[in-house]
Amino acid sequence: MLTVHHLNNSRSQRVLWLLEELGVPYEIERYERDPQTLLAPPELRAVHPLGKSPVITDDGLTVAESGAIIEYLVEKYGHGRFAPKHGTPERLRYTYWLHYAEGSAMPPLLLKLIARRIASAPMPFFAKPIARKIAATLQSSFIDPQLKLHLGYIEKQLETTGWFAGDEFTAADVQMSFPLEAATARGGIDLPAVSAFLQRIHARPGYQRALERGGEYGILGGA
Numbered sequence: 444m445l446t447v448h449h450l451n452n453s454r455s456q457r458v459l460w461l462l463e464e465l466g467v468p469y470e471i472e473r474y475e476r477d478p479q480t481l482l483a484p485p486e487l488r489a490v491h492p493l494g495k496s497p498v499i500t501d502d503g504l505t506v507a508e509s510g511a512i513i514e515y516l517v518e519k520y521g522h523g524r525f526a527p528k529h530g531t532p533e534r535l536r537y538t539y540w541l542h543y544a545e546g547s548a549m550p551p552l553l554l555k556l557i558a559r560r561i562a563s564a565p566m567p568f569f570a571k572p573i574a575r576k577i578a579a580t581l582q583s584s585f586i587d588p589q590l591k592l593h594l595g596y597i598e599k600q601l602e603t604t605g606w607f608a609g610d611e612f613t614a615a616d617v618q619m620s621f622p623l624e625a626a627t628a629r630g631g632i633d634l635p636a637v638s639a640f641l642q643r644i645h646a647r648p649g650y651q652r653a654l655e656r657g658g659e660y661g662i663l664g665g666a
């Protein structure tokens with residue numbers, strides 16, 4: 444049986460969602476984040492040396508990294524579904540967005556989270572104004588302009604067909620869901636095509652079933 448090593452409130456939610464769309468039976472091994480550090484528990488390192496989620500185990504194989512997991516699942520269980528045909532321009536776009544999600548969209552979002560944590564971290568009172576100033580400068584001079592650039596670019600893509608890789612829903616939309624949910628949760632975005640995309644995917648029965656199985660996914664509520 445395929446196992447998803449699922450960390451609460453994390454990227455592994457999108458793997459559960461893809462499995463629901465594919466109709467593949469799976470079991471969930473659950474791991475809880477440390478409430479202070481939000482890091483995964485050390486047990487996850489027994490599955491994969493980095494101890495990050497998602498990781499799946501299937502047929503004696505261990506696969507980590509969301510994009511690689513999604514490619515593996517679609518190749519093995521898709522039977523032509525959820526990915527454009529090889530050799531088409533849509534396929535190239537599909538590959539592009541599969542990589543873009545973690546390679547380009549997530550870094551500025553992660554930086555935003557870090558800047559926010561620096562500004563609110565406990566520290567001696569005399570260090571607070573300095574830390575806040577560094578965080579605010581990082582945010583205004585780099586993070587926010589980068590996020591605006593990326594989100595504007597994504598908005599333009601979604602204005603064309605509403606999906607990332609052609610006229611139909613594909614696994615690239617699953618992969619891109621997490622940065623867009625994270626960006627929405629981190630606030631301040633008002634992009635009609637992105638909002639419509641999120642509404643469309645959240646209404647899918649497979650997405651709903653994955654939420655029921657995965658449990659708390661606070662990123663949707665702005666956590």
Ligand SMILES: N[C@@H](CCC(=O)N[C@@H](CS)C(=O)NCC(=O)O)C(=O)O
Nearest residue numbers: 453454482483495496497508509545
């Ligand atoms: N690029 C990796 C990122 C994996 C990752 O950082 N996952 C987060 C959850 S969203 C995690 O495991 N965080 C806990 C930790 O770093 O200990 C992927 O897409 O799989």
